[in-house]
Amino acid sequence: MNSQARERLYFPAADLALHDNGIRTESYRRDDTVVEVSFLPPGAVLAADSVAGARVGMVVRGELTVTVGEVTKLMKAEGDAYVAPPNVESKAVNTSAEETIALVIKRNKPGEAYNAPAGYFLEPIESRKFVGMDVTFFLADWVELMIADIPAGGEMPYHKHNHEQIGVCLDGRYEMTVEETSYELVFGSTYFCAGQEGHGAANPNEGLARSLNIFIPPRYHRVPQVAAE
Template sequence: MTTQTHERLYFPEPDVVRHDSGIRFESYRRDDTEVRLSFIPPGAVLNSGDLEKARVGMIVRGGLTVTVADVLKVMRPEHDVYVVPPHVALSATNSTAEETVLLEITRGKTGEKYPAPDGYFLEPLESRKFVKMDVTFFLADWIELMVADIPGGGQMPYHKHSHEQIGICLEGRYEMTVEATSHELRFGGTYFCAGEEGHSAENPNAGLARSLNIFIPPRYHRVPKQEEEQETT
């Protein structure tokens, strides 16, 4: 496999689609998982896509009124997360005066189960310091999300674990390495890291970088103790 092929595997280029409604999508894929940024103009309505797959969504900027089944929620940026199992309808409306950016993960992998939390929505579970970063966690049965602030000069040392990890740059820029392939991530840039693929992150810049990191299954709050002791953080 060539270096270019490796880069496309770990750091895919986005497919960009613009709908007549004015909504623009940037979609990153690896295997059975898609990371999609939706840029939703004021007044636009976003309806369920592929109902065969599970969906997890977080607002990056702006605001969104979301209905999952019969549960309605006004979502706040980086505070509310929806976790929607297959075959459950979702609709969203941007009732604000500004563009909203929705980050959504869709997944449909054979043999996996995607239970929903009570009420379909999560709020932050915990915020704390982690390897000199400020991090906030969201936790569901099958997925864990970690929003991390990487200060200038900060880094996550090279390590590997059995959990699949996906990351998206939310602010600033930083260097991500998966196996021997490195790539600078800027807003929306996404990496995919399968279980046991080594990876690290570094912010060589003066400014703050912000990222969303996704672990399937959950790593930091539901990892078996013996595995946590064996793996490098």
């Protein structure tokens, strides 16, 4: 695989879509996973175009009124997340007077189970220091989210693990390397890293960078499996 093909695999370009209701969406895909970053003007409604797979969502700017199944919650930026399992509808409405930015991870991989937490919504389970970064975790049984602040000069050393990892730049900019292919991420940019693909991150800039990292299955907090009766 040449260098251009590797870059497209690990750091795919966005597919852009402008919807009739004014919502603009940037979509990034690798195999069975899509990351969508949507910009919602006031009053706009964002509904799932398909419920065949699982969806994990978070507000990254502003606020949204989100309904998953029969449960509705006002979500604020980085305050919580939701997990919508297959065949359960989800919808978001921007009831504020400002543009809101929402991030949704869509997953439909054969052989995987996508159980959802009771009530569908996740609160942070932990915030702490990790490799010089401030990190916050959200956890479901099949997916783990980690928001990380990468300080100026900070880095995540190059490493490998069995878990699939997907990341989105939430603020600032930083350099991500996957399998020795490096790319500068800016807001919305997404990387995809399969299990045992080497990767690391560095922020050589003066300002703080923020990232959302998605681990499938959970990496840092393992969810105990309940034996079937």
